[in-house]
Ligand SMILES: [Fe+2]
């Protein structure tokens with residue numbers, strides 16, 4: 001299984017689960033390549049939104065880090081927003097991570 | 111799939127809410143669009159009787175909604191370039207929005223927040239439809255944009271209901287829908303349903319409006335679209351875009367996610383995709399309000 005993550009979270013040694021392609025369709029790195037620091041810099045310089053890397057836990061690890069960055073104010077609002085949730089505690093936790101990640105990034109933009 | 115709305119609810123609704131009739135040209139156009147054999151030329155001819163409608167449609171056609179690079183100046187031209195089916199969505203939208211130009215009540219309903227929420231649900235619905243490779247991707251933006259139209263109808267034409275509902279929502283800190291159910295005995299999805307049926311809007315649009323809070327009980331033929339809008343509504347509130355009348359995320363049966371084959375990573379991608387459209391779709395808001 002693979003994880004789709006933003007280039008900012010790439011680390012040396014991660015393995016590409018699909019080709020890295022630019023907006024205009026050029027393949028800059030092939031599937032299966034183990035990333036070097038140079039590759040990562042290359043990707044970050046190309047305005048690429050997503051990279052697929054091997055390992056499905058990486059997505060959750062990154063999501064947790066992104067969620068953790070949200071300030072307490074957003075955390076409180078998210079807790080409250082789930083008053084009507086009918087998901088299992090585990091699913092609720094996962095959705096909360098998404099909520100924190102995006103609310104924080106939207107707050108940062110405005 | 112029509113929802114059976116008890117007679118006493120319809121009566122109660124009609125006693126209070128004076129549902130506006132659509133302008134003549136609009137209802138003519140809408141009924142023509144529902145006929146299988148109608149030609150684009152005939153429709154264009156009827157539309158051209160109403161210049162305000164023409165200009166509204168052209169503004170939608172030239173907005174980010176279709177993302178068409180060249181300026182389209184006439185309805186005929188729009189028909190040639192976009193085709194009849196793709197233009198239908200713009201015509202329906204223009205028709206529905208015509209009704210909400212004037213007449214908003216000053217009872218504390220956050221209309222800007224409402225439209226921001228609706229655009230959010232629109233862009234995420236569209237991203238979902240695209241991901242699921244449905245044939246009518248653009249229409250899903252409209253489904254999302256209009257899914258909560260019942261709230262707008264209550265704000266504009268059902269003051270007697272909403273002036274009790276809105277304070278109760280605040281006072282009890284519950285969802286707007288819960289406050290609606292407590293005060294009126296039915297919610298905005300029923301209101302939207304009654305009105306859209308009255309206006310003879312297309313069945314897919316009616317079903318989305320009617321069932322978006324009750325997907326698990328829906329087994330009509332527009333299930334993907336109804337499910338998409340319910341999920342988009344959930345996600346828009348999850349990430350906190352706009353204001354749907356309260357700060358809560360609506361309950362949603364988890365089967366809806368599996369039905370649409372959505373895991374968390376896909377959902378993450380869909381939200382990202384949808385949000386990237388948000389800015390460009392805001393010019394749509396200007397058309398609506400404008
Ligand atoms: Fe709703």
Ligand SMILES: [Fe+2]
Nearest residue numbers: 231258343354
């Ligand atoms: Fe909604």
